[in-house]
Amino acid sequence: MDNDARAGFFKWIRESFGINYVYHFYGENQSSLPTYEPRWIPHGLKKQEDNVSSNGRSVLFVNGEEQLLFEYHLIDEGTEIQVIADDVDNPPKKVQINNVMGDLYEDPDLGEASVLVWIDEKNQIALSISSNLNSDQIITIAKKVKKV
Template sequence: MSNIAWSEQELANAAKRVAESMLTSFPSPSECEHVFSDDFEHSMEILRKKSKRRVVAHKIWQRAAVILIVTILSVSTWLTVDIQARERAFQWIKEIYESITIYLFNSEDNEIDHICYEPSWIPDGFSLVDNYQDSDYCLRVYANDTGEKMFSVEYTLMQHTSMSTTAQEYSEVVKVDINGIPADLYIGNETSPEKALIWVDEANQVVFNIQGNISNEDIVHIAQSLILSIPTK
């Protein structure tokens, strides 16, 4: 080990020279220009919409927190023993705001970890173009060969989470059945052709959300084909 004692100023000067050397090795901004593919831009747009919905829902829940806490405390025992009552309570929460439908969950006894679902059927010509997952959340994005048609499969554990849809984005809500579980299919309007299918698997404590600009039949078929798979590391 060297016995040379370096002063703080000498160390600062050395660090500055190293930083300057690293900066000069980087390419100029003009050399870094890149045109992203339509598939990538569409995937980012899906993520931006999801992020925006979460921010709006978070603000609303901040304003409604006191009302919700009082309500949950007053009916907590009732909800733990009556599944139909739980469904009615969710409907009551969904009816609080006309512009936004919110699914709120708070299940502290969820012991499921590293969930991983994937569709066993997707429309012809589609393939996986983006994928993100962790121990309790997953987002898969699929697109066709041209990138004009896309859909995403999103799911998360019912543990301290929420999922929302903005009513203005949809013109109609249709009740459908996903392997015996009731689901809401939100159909797009003139300004937004996307559709969203949301359902809650209470037995496995998982919330699903499929969105895309594909047909109603295909979205339902994809949902019905979801199966558990081995999670990727």
């Protein structure tokens, strides 16, 4: 287990098992699901699906072969995010997303999906972007995500 991945008085923890990374969330969340929106996405991507539940939301944007999946979930007991990395020798990179750090799992193969995960601890929300766009675009999109 990655001891550096412990956060917020053990509200969440990231474990790694080879190429599998799992974010576990603990505690009860009494909040209702807020709305987050990416305020910028690359030209041409169009919203294809928008699924909302009581504890999460997933929005899929598509333009031909380009895809972007934006998801967020309440941090609550039993919530998990799983990321399967491409290579055990390619650990996630720490990236700054506004005032928090995120984990970027880059896929070295052009056109394959990379994943960015970050936590809004103040609002108890776990956010992620999975996309075959380049890493700079993924980070820019994440920095433009706002609670509305």
